[in-house]
Amino acid sequence: MPTPITPLRRILVIPARRRSTRLPDKMLLRAAGKSVIQHTYEAAQSVRHAQLVLIATDDEEIAAECRRFGAPVVMTSPDCPSGTDRVAEAVAGYPAAEIIVNLQGDEPDADAKAIDRLFELLESTPSAAMATLATPIRDRHKLDDPSCVKVVFAADGRALYFSRSPVPHAREWDDRLLAAEPATFHQHIGIYGYRRSLLMQMPKWPVSPLEQIEKLEQLRVLENGESILVAVTQRATRGIDTPEDFADFVARRAA
Known part of the structure; x- marks a missing residue:
């Protein structure tokens, strides 16, 4: 009998855009042999409550770098006005996702235990x-x-x-x-957890x-x-x- 597939209720999304006015191409800068986006993804992998860590980008070079180190990637529209819009677009294809955390791609020192607290707060409230x-x-x-x-x-x-x-x-x-x-x-x-209903509504406001x-x-x-x-x-x-x-x-x- 096949093993039932667990619905992905809790997803962590890392929005990653290419252009930055103060530090161009920062997602692809390398430290200790890894890109900034890889460091952030690896930090996110330690979040216990995240059933999936997903990178959302509109840039092919960032997407190629993410695929190189084995991260799942969703390509989003190039005209997303904010990281929230990019996250909302990325999880549209995951209808079971009820709690979504937005971790910016330039946060390689993210605290996994603190992010787990966001999932717990929304689950309990x-x-x-x-x-x-x-x-x-x-x-x-x-x-x-x-x-x-x-x-x-x-x-x-x-x-x-x-x-x-x-x-x-x-x-x-x-x-x-x-x-x-x-x-x-x-x-x-600036790390956010959203209930799905709010995340999908915010870009419309x-x-x-x-x-x-x-x-x-x-x-x-x-x-x-x-x-x-x-x-x-x-x-x-x-x-x-x-x-x-x-x-x-x-x-x-x-x-």
Whole structure:
């Protein structure tokens, strides 16, 4: 009797685009004998709850590189406006997928245990349509840096707001706020888990007013009345956005 095929309910998708303004062709840069996209794929392979790790790209050279190291690839449209759109298009062919995690291809140091937490949150909280990660901020420079996205959330873990500004804003500053336990400030880590219904709906929503101002796509979800759960992790993973980021990654892999 043939073995029943297990439906792929939990999929991790790695969207990978070719062009990057700050670090061109970063997915194909090599460190320790492997491309950045291969390092990210191998990190994702350690996520226990992911039944399938899939790479989504519109670039033939990236696709060829992924096939070289044995990763499954879905070719998507070249005009996907965001990684979310690319992920939605990639899982369209997997109708049983109910929980999908989006891990950017430039995250080779991704924390598998933290990503597993996103799957667990959505499995255990049917009322939540989306989940993401955050880590405490202990540095004033990072708190004031607009490129460091901050998030505030309620006692039940539901996100209240994401911002490039320091939130919550201290009316009277005290350095002890940075050392408080539990942490006062949190950096958003841009790894997302989606329930399928939300993922397929998001690309149809117009850009929302707060999203337009802050340039943060997740605000579209909040403005449309959906809940985003936030899981706190103590490990702040580092993506590769600049030549300096890549040099740091090379140095860490060589150590």
